Amino acid sequence: MAIAAMQGFAGLSFFSVLLLMALGLAIIFGQMRVINMAHGEFMVIGAYTTYMLSVQASAMAPWASEYYILLAIPAAFLTAFIAGMVIEVVMIRHLYHRPLDTLLATWGLALIMQQGFRTFFGAREVSPSTPSWLEGSWRPTDMIDIPLNGMAIMLLTLLVTLGVVWLMYRSRWGLRVRATMASRDMSMAVGINTRWVDRLTFALGCGLAGIAGAAFTMISSTGPTSGTLYIVDTFLVVVFGGAGSITGTVVSAFLIAQGQSILEFFLGSSMAKVTTLLVIIGILMLRPEGLFKSKVRR
């Protein structure tokens, strides 16, 4: 029973990890049809921002090292957001309507970013300190341990998802984004500055990756090539969910996470991964546009 509860939590926790990774990509790929292979590297930007703040905090103000993570998350968002905006201006905007080419170009970008991290931060993995209030577990009973950082990530994912949904579906800006993606010409005709919409959408997606990176310093590795660990899973979540729909991404992250973590419990990690991938491919064959098709006719 206790194991079932904890296993349920493990699934949910994996779900929130996948969702947090995929949200930024869902926006970039879903709304703009840009395949950002450097998504993992934008996460690493967030992770290194966190690391730098952690180092600064323990050097300048030791009392702050308990709370720096609260500052690190917005800081990571901002850094990745700005980086994303620069990349959009320099590179991505020349490549709209050539989605497969964005894949190649951003893969080149990923290589450059990896080497950049290596040059600035060294090749070794670094370890931002975990604040002690996020370390360890919550024990409602003797048998159950719920990881605190897992709960923190779930909470963060919830907030970020709500924020994104509000932004995309309830705010005027979201309306402009959706209008631009539906019909660029009409949007321009009604006076929407589509260039800025593109720019901000891409930057927003990168910023979300930054948040994910900051959060993942608590549960995973931070190094120049850490981003490559995530990229395949992230794309699968977005593609499986069906591009263009936040709901699709949420559902797909949930299914993949639960499926894989249950299979992992019974089959072990390697076979679980293989089985999950095969099932996803199978389903994609039945529903070639993902679980939730985008309603836009292209």
Next chain:
Amino acid sequence: MSYTLPKILEKRGLPGLLILAFVILVFVPLTMDVDGINLTGRFLSFAFVAVGLSLAWGYGGMLSLGQGLFFGIGGYAMAMYLKLEASTPEATRIQSTPGIPDFMDWNQITALPWFWVPFNSLTFTVLAILILPALVAALIGFALFTRRVTGVFFAIITQALVTIATILVIGQQGYTGGVNGITDLRTLKGWDIHSDSALVTLYYVNGVLLLAVIALGMWVLSTKYGRILMATRDQENRIRFSGYNVAYFKVFIFALSAFMSGIGGAMFTLQVGFMSPSIIGIIPSIEFVIFAAVGGRLSLLGAVYGTLLVTYARNLFAEAYPELWLFLIGGIFIAVVMFAPYGLAGLYEKYVKRRWNAFLASRGWKRPNGSDDDALKSQLMDAKPASEASK
């Protein structure tokens, strides 16, 4: 604009192919020592995949991020045969079960697994190399294309497939040699594949096969079939409405590209002397695409030059400036995609060939080929690739 392409293609082939043949079969062997020849041979084995990709992606619009899978099938098939030959009972007498590959013995496997048994035969191995990759690709392609899986979805699915293959190969080490791969391959029918003369011979075999594969690709493109393929890439629905079964065309070309990759894999194994999962994973699979992109996605010959350029540059530059290398290679990819979407071949058309023709014209020499096509082609190469999202 697609109706002009096939016309161009019929005429583009032969001189380029002859030049490439000269480079591979005469220039390289004359100017390099045996190590250099072997290295070039290894790089050229990747070119098989790049040529296949330029067919599937450049002409067919199917960007596969999983070509490593087919390269791997060919490579592993060859490696299995060579490993069995190297694992004679005499050579493996210290094992608890002599006569089976060493890594199986370490994993408590006491008899040769059934799917290894046929690889005792060279005939079967060669057939497997030629048929298996194409067959697997045909099955995958059939499943995907009849369901109209396209573009990005296809790319991500092929990437997932190669992920699965890597996990399985690494995990099932008793049957596959695991992460170390199948190593210590020595002879082919008693012929020492590591001797200098063998390396040179293999290089020539590799070169001739590559040229043959390119010629095959050019021929396919020059048939009516190739035209339909390109038309499909640009306006899939129109072709479908014209009564063609588009899926089968795509399956065929995908299988053809896998067939080429498989030969490349087998030649890689022969020239390097081992096969390992690190050569078929996600990153090598993307690198194959990069080779094709740098060479020019619409040029089968360009794919070969692209492969050679990138691999040689890495070999020389990465050693001298390891810090700068990733910046440089990343920058090249971005630059190629942004400024030269048709890669080396496009640049050649745009700058070299046009000037050369102008030079010839100014001297009053006219090329017998007729320059109409050339002009058209240059025009094409100037243009950005057709909007893929607009279909």
Next chain:
Amino acid sequence: MTDIKIPFTRRKLLKMMLAAPVAASGVLGTSTAFGKPATSVINTTGLAVTDDTVKCGILHSLTGTMAISETGSVEAETLAIEQINAMGGILGRKIEIILEDGASDWPTFAERARKLLRQDNVASIMGCWTSASRKAVLPVLERQNGLLYYPTFYEGLEQSPNVIYTGQEATQQILASLDWLWNEKGIRTFYLVGSDYIWPRTSMKIARIHIEQVLGGQVVGEDYAPLGHTSFGSLINRIRLRRPDAIFAAVVGGSNVAFFRQLNSAGLNGKTQTLLSLATTEDEVLGIGGENVEGFFSSMKYFQSLDNENNIAFVKAFKERWGDDSVIGDVTQAAYLGPWLWKEACERAGSFDVAKVTAASPGIQLTTAPEGFVEVHPNHHLWSKTRIGERRRDGQADVVWESDLIEPNPFPEGYQ
């Protein structure tokens, strides 16, 4: 590949070029090199040995994914060679390093090894890290008759006449640490966890046989995660379900960081759970974070905190050469042994010829090793001690137990 020459004649050319100076120096050598053996005597196989220098290759990944791990080895080997040179070199010859990049790519390793042996004619190679790269280089070494000093602890099942293995093979690392868990910690049930590839799988196979057949204990679970796996929630739950007395772990790379961080946050830490890792050196702890491994055990032959004269001098020299913040793990120390073992072997053989050096290697004893005393076994592995270190919060380890010298046994009878 940069130099362009005509095929086939190139080797002859090289031989001629080499032969001339060698012959000349042979004459000069006897008359001018005081106290040094003549070059013609100590080099009969065309190696790159002159009156003053001898070439040695260092072949590691300087770029690519493995560069993180292999940098320490390059640094240690360079340091050892510089120290040897400062003492006058080997047989009166200063060692000239030729550094080659394997680029984390196994075919490149093979090709660079061939280049080192055929073009540079190096007398020995210090290099390789992963088993895959060693397996790729091995046929080249055997064909060109090269000599490799290989520093990593590995799965065993190999014994090449052309390789000296300066790290531990699996049984050395595993058996003693299991015995220790059994005797000192009273552990009776074990859970085996590893990354899914050959070294963890072979190690766990040996561990399982030892636990079940020799110790009479119980293995309650065995799990492998794909390389690069980052979500260990389910795996940790599987472990909790079986409630093992000890977790026996061989998770590597980026997965290692995720594994320990998630273990800690699931409430399994040094205070509540006994865990012994085979793959956590000081290098890895930097990325994992000391707070996540505090109180866990590592089984290694070397820890940076070892308290003996050799090691104190070594750590000091290493930090002077490569910076104060460098950390030294097990493999780095093993890599440091390579050049010293080579020096001893050459001096004992009175020659750089590979056949003579390998013949002279068994029985060589090194009393100056940072890990203490080591001896080369006829099977080309080292006699060495295994130590259990308990991790502190700062990432260093307190050595809590030390074995006697353990005989290397790459093909353990009964454990295969």
